[in-house]
Amino acid sequence: MKKRIWLLYLLLIACSKIIYAQNTYTPSVGNMAARRNFQDMKFGLFIHWGIYSILGDGEWVMHNKKIPYESYKRLAGFFNPQEFNAKEWVAFAKRAGMKYITITLRHHDGFSMFGTKVSPYNIVDATPYHKDPLMELAKECEKEGIELHFYYSLLDWGRADYAFGSPINDGKPVNGDWDSYIKFMKDQLTELITKYPGVKGIWFDGDWERREVNWHYNEIYGLIHKLNPSILVGNNHHLAPKDGEDFQMFEKDLPGANTTGFSAESKIGSLPLETCETINNSWGFSITDRTFKSSKQIIHYLVNAAGRNANFLLNIGPMPNGKIQPEFTDTMAIVGAWVQKNGEAIYGTRGSSVPPQDWGVITVKGKNQYVHITDTQAIPYVFIPQLKQTVIKAVLLNKGTAVKYKQQPEGVFIYTDGLPMDANDTVIKLTVN
Ligand code: FHN
Numbered sequence: 001m002k003k004r005i006w007l008l009y010l011l012l013i014a015c016s017k018i019i020y021a022q023n024t025y026t027p028s029v030g031n032m033a034a035r036r037n038f039q040d041m042k043f044g045l046f047i048h049w050g051i052y053s054i055l056g057d058g059e060w061v062m063h064n065k066k067i068p069y070e071s072y073k074r075l076a077g078f079f080n081p082q083e084f085n086a087k088e089w090v091a092f093a094k095r096a097g098m099k100y101i102t103i104t105l106r107h108h109d110g111f112s113m114f115g116t117k118v119s120p121y122n123i124v125d126a127t128p129y130h131k132d133p134l135m136e137l138a139k140e141c142e143k144e145g146i147e148l149h150f151y152y153s154l155l156d157w158g159r160a161d162y163a164f165g166s167p168i169n170d171g172k173p174v175n176g177d178w179d180s181y182i183k184f185m186k187d188q189l190t191e192l193i194t195k196y197p198g199v200k201g202i203w204f205d206g207d208w209e210r211r212e213v214n215w216h217y218n219e220i221y222g223l224i225h226k227l228n229p230s231i232l233v234g235n236n237h238h239l240a241p242k243d244g245e246d247f248q249m250f251e252k253d254l255p256g257a258n259t260t261g262f263s264a265e266s267k268i269g270s271l272p273l274e275t276c277e278t279i280n281n282s283w284g285f286s287i288t289d290r291t292f293k294s295s296k297q298i299i300h301y302l303v304n305a306a307g308r309n310a311n312f313l314l315n316i317g318p319m320p321n322g323k324i325q326p327e328f329t330d331t332m333a334i335v336g337a338w339v340q341k342n343g344e345a346i347y348g349t350r351g352s353s354v355p356p357q358d359w360g361v362i363t364v365k366g367k368n369q370y371v372h373i374t375d376t377q378a379i380p381y382v383f384i385p386q387l388k389q390t391v392i393k394a395v396l397l398n399k400g401t402a403v404k405y406k407q408q409p410e411g412v413f414i415y416t417d418g419l420p421m422d423a424n425d426t427v428i429k430l431t432v433n
Contacts, residue, residue: 024218024243024244025221025225025243025244027229027246028225028229028230030229030230031225031229031230031231031232031246033230034200034230034231034232034246035232035246035247035271035272038100038200038201038232038247038272038274038311039272039309039311039350040347040348041099041100041147041311041347042099042302042305042306042311042312042346042347042348042349043096043097043098043099043302043311043312043314043339043346043347044098044099044100044101044102044147044149044274044311044312044313044314045092045093045096045098045100045101045102045313045314045315045316046101046102046103046151046276046278046283046313046314046315046316047089047101047102047103047104047315047316047317047318048104048107048151048283048284048285048315048316048317049103049104049113049284049285049317049318050104050107050109050111050113050284051075051076051078051079051109051111051127052075052107052109052284052285053079053284053285053317053318053319053320054075054078054079054320055075056285056286056287056288056320057286057287057288058282058283058284058285058286058289058317059104059107059108059109059283059284059317060108060284061284062108062109062157063108063157069157069158072109072158073121073126073158076111076121076123076126076127077126077127077128078128079123079127079128079129079320080127080128080129081129081133081320081321081322082129082321082322083321083322083323084133084136084318084321084322084323085322086133086136086137086139086140087140088323088324089101089137089140089318089324090137090140090141090144090146091144092324092328092329092332093146094144094146095332095333095336096314096332096333096335096336096339097335097336097338097339097340097343097346098146098314099146099147099347100146100147100148100149100200100201101137101141101146101147101148101149102149102150102151102201102203102313103134103137103148103149103150103151104151104153105134105150105151105152105192106152106153106156106188107151107153107284108153108155108156108157108206109157109158110153110156110157110158110159110162111123111126112188113133113134114132114133114134114135114191114192114196115132115134115135115195116188116191117191118184118187118188118191119184119188121158133322134196135195135196138196138198138199141198142198147198147200147201148196148198148199148200149199149200149201149202149203149232150192150196150199150201150202150203151203151205152185152188152189152192152202152203152204152205153204153205153206154185154204154205154206154207154209154215155205155206155207155209155210156181159181159184160176160177161176161177161178161180161181161184162176162181163175163176163177168210168212168213171212171213171214172213172214173210173213178213178214182215182216182219182220185220186219186220186223189202189220189223189224189227190223190227193224193227193228193231194227199228199231200230200231200232201231201232201233201234201246201247202224202231202232202233202234203234203235203236203249204233204234204235204236204237205235205236206236207235207236207237207239208236208237208238217235217242217243217244218243218244221233221243221244221245222244225244231246232246232247232272233245233246233247234246234247234248234249234274235249236249236251238251238262238263238264238265238266239265239266240265240266240267240269241269241271245271246271246272247271247272247273247274248266248268248269248271248272248273248274249273249274249275249276249313250262250263250266250273250274250275250276250310251263251275251276251277252275252276252277252278253275254275254301254304254305254308254310255268255273255275255305255308255309255310256268256308272311273308273309273310273311274310274311274312274313275305275310275311275312275313276312276313276314276315277293277301277312277313277314277315278314278315278316278317279292279293279298279314279315279316279328279331280292280293282317283315283317284317285317285318285319285320285325286317290327292327292328292331293331294331295331295332295334295335295338295424296423296424298314298331298332298335299335299338299339299424299425300374300424300425301314302314302335302339302346303346303360303361303363303372303374303425304356304361304374306346306349306351306361306363307351307352307356307360307361307362307363307372308351308356308361309350309351310351316328338424338425341398342397342398342425342427344365344370344397344429345363345370345372345397345427345429346363348365349363349364349365349370350363350364350365351363351364352364352369353386353388354384354385354386354387357382357383357384357385358375358377359373359374359375359376359377359382360372360373360374360375360382360425361374362384367431367432367433368429368430368431368432369387369389369429369430369432370397370427370428370429370430371384371414371427371428371429371430372425372426372427373416373421373425373426373427373428374424374425376416376421376426380415380416380417381413381414381415381416381417382413382414382416383411383412383413383414384411384412384414385410385411386411387407387411387412387432389432389433390407390432390433391405391407391412391430391431391432392431392432392433393430393431394414394428394429394430394431395428395429396419396420396426396427396428396429397427397428397429398427399420401419403415403416403419403428405430412430414428
């Protein structure tokens with residue numbers, strides 16, 4: 001009998017531990033406000049920049065070309081981005097209509113692109129540049145009202161304590177020193193949050209490389225939120241959000257789609273959403289990749305993300321000298337001009353309860369519903385099914401021209417015949433009661 005009570009007691013403790021581990025995080029009031037602000041911003045600039053840029057072959061070059069770590073490390077000795085100018089990068093983002101920047105501080109190659117005291121393998125100590133571009137960027141972002149978020153790789157191809165390629169046993173790499181690696185990450189994150197106080201988000205990546213390891217997220221996320229409860233934590237693990245995360249991200253796919261195979265297990269949850277895509281087909285600088293997306297494709301991605309209640313984080317890979325290549329500047333100036341004109345229908349909006357349609361999507365802000373017609377159909381009208389509210393006015397955004405419509409119990413017909421259509425996206429503003 002005594003034994004049975006004892007077993008029951010142990011079972012109860014085990015259950016409470018599971019419940020505790022899954023439901024320990026309550027976001028602060030400041031964090032909830034930061035989440036709303038994050039959703040309002042809608043458009044961000046993703047930057048992949050590291051010593052790999054020198055080789056002009058993307059950020060996976062060390063792995064893909066099987067470059068031994070000791071040889072790869074020599075790149076640090078050549079990295080001297082004399083033409084880096086934080087003002088130019090921030091101005092680029094602002095001109096494009098972007099409200100925040102997420103920049104890689106440590107990618108899978110393990111090189112720290114900021115001044116860190118816990119590893120000599122960093123831009124200040126290991127390159128002839130000897131400066132911290134992140135500090136300049138952080139200051140410029142603060143001055144220009146652009147939010148700064150940090151990309152941080154969990155995966156490391158070089159460190160001995162990470163022991164890339166090692167078998168995992170009991171949540172740890174057999175040949176590494178997992179406690180040391182976790183401590184290293186916590187020390188760097190502490191530096192990042194305390195030294196660059198403007199940081200508003202941490203974007204983790206690389207979890208997918210080791211599913212069976214214990215990443216100590218409770219400790220890592222707990223530390224971040226202890227240092228600054230308003231910081232938004234996201235993790236590109238391609239799974240459903242975990243306890244302690246503040247937003248959910250998707251890679252190279254709109255929420256709900258899975259053309260890449262990354263999103264098979266990432267069901268849409270209730271956190272703010274973000275999707276990232278790159279301007280060509282490379283994250284880090286590629287000298288050969290000329291598959292540049294057109295301004296129209298980028299506008300459509302932004303609009304389609306907003307219509308699905310998600311932010312769009314568009315990536316560029318600056319060159320090793322610190323410059324952004326002219327192809328990106330030209331395209332983004334066009335995108336920026338469109339966003340400036342149509343920003344009312346993007347910033348501060350949320351997705352509609354009406355699902356995406358063949359002709360486009362709807363974004364919502366208060367009593368306004370913005371009908372984005374991105375695919376001009378042959379028929380002279382678009383049909384919005386299941387609109388619950390009553391439409392009291394319909395006009396062309398920007399022009400104010402009245403648009404004919406008819407509301408029926410099954411939905412609303414908007415007549416586009418004779419309207420001047422925008423080749424990127426014709427936005428019709430509905431006022432509802
Ligand atoms: O391996 C990385 C890749 O280099 C890049 O950083 C992207 C950005 O979403 N994330 C990883 C792949 O999932």
